[in-house]
Amino acid sequence: MVQAPVIGFCGRCGAPFTAASGSFCGRCGNPVAAAPPVASGYTYPVAPPGSVPAMQHKLSRQRLWIFGAGAVIALVVIMTVVVVVVRPLGTTCHFSCSSQHGPPLVGNSLYKNDKFGYSVEYLAASTKVASSDANGVVLNVGQGSQISFTGTSGTDVDGALQSAFKGIDSNTFQDLQPVGPVRGAEIGNVPAKGTAYKGNFVPPNGGASGPVGAIVMAASFNNVTVVTVMFSGYSTDQANQPYGLAEGSSLDYPITLTHFPGSP
Numbered sequence: 001m002v003q004a005p006v007i008g009f010c011g012r013c014g015a016p017f018t019a020a021s022g023s024f025c026g027r028c029g030n031p032v033a034a035a036p037p038v039a040s041g042y043t044y045p046v047a048p049p050g051s052v053p054a055m056q057h058k059l060s061r062q063r064l065w066i067f068g069a070g071a072v073i074a075l076v077v078i079m080t081v082v083v084v085v086v087r088p089l090g091t092t093c094h095f096s097c098s099s100q101h102g103p104p105l106v107g108n109s110l111y112k113n114d115k116f117g118y119s120v121e122y123l124a125a126s127t128k129v130a131s132s133d134a135n136g137v138v139l140n141v142g143q144g145s146q147i148s149f150t151g152t153s154g155t156d157v158d159g160a161l162q163s164a165f166k167g168i169d170s171n172t173f174q175d176l177q178p179v180g181p182v183r184g185a186e187i188g189n190v191p192a193k194g195t196a197y198k199g200n201f202v203p204p205n206g207g208a209s210g211p212v213g214a215i216v217m218a219a220s221f222n223n224v225t226v227v228t229v230m231f232s233g234y235s236t237d238q239a240n241q242p243y244g245l246a247e248g249s250s251l252d253y254p255i256t257l258t259h260f261p262g263s264p
Contacts (some may be wrong), residue, residue: 048106108257111137116151116224117261122254140253145232146245147254152227155220157193164227173231174200176214179243185217187226188258192219194245198234213244221260228255
């Protein structure tokens with residue numbers, strides 16, 4: 001005899017019942033009801049992606065590209081403005097900037113050396129000729145600074161530098177010690193060699209002495225060598241005063257505007 005499958009249990013006495021038991025428990029008479037059939041293979045419906053707001057793009061692909069390109073352009077413009085605003089206004093290539101070609105600037109005076117054919121431009125308002133001879137000129141610049149230019153024949157730059165340094169008055173400019181080479185040195189637009197020094201200035205006519213900076217440079221072009229020697233009060237502001245020369249920018253002006261014979 002095959003027994004019918006149990007489809008539930010009585011809620012009062014716990015007796016099992018089958019489909020043939022009817023609506024009441026066979027043991028205690030308690031009303032019973034069969035459990036609803038369980039569906040097999042059921043799958044829940046999935047909403048299409050387009051109907052879910054979170055899955056929809058708020059901007060089309062074309063608009064995303066447009067907004068992205070606009071953001072990049074705006075960033076480039078902002079960075080360009082920042083660079084222009086914060087860059088220094090003055091030159092920072094002391095004693096190493098080539099001269100600008102053309103006629104002398106308004107307010108400039110010109111020293112022309114007939115023997116060797118070189119010339120030096122300087123600002124007449126702040127620079128005065130202290131002395132000159134057949135070989136060169138001595139200029140007083142600003143507040144007590146001085147620079148000299150001397151021409152010689154040949155191309156011996158090292159020999160010219162040694163002679164110029166030995167010619168410095170050791171009674172007035174005492175204890176000159178080398179600070180280092182002048183990096184990227186140029187006289188006019190001709191590459192040069194030079195050394196910076198630091199020492200003490202003792203006024204020849206008496207008075208208080210003080211620290212002094214000095215630079216000796218030389219360059220050669222077209223068989224003419226020009227030596228320049230400059231002195232200025234010493235400054236510890238190395239960032240703005242090249243090699244410690246307090247009036248270095250003023251001294252740099254005539255050096256930059258020195259012209260060798262036949263130079264481009």
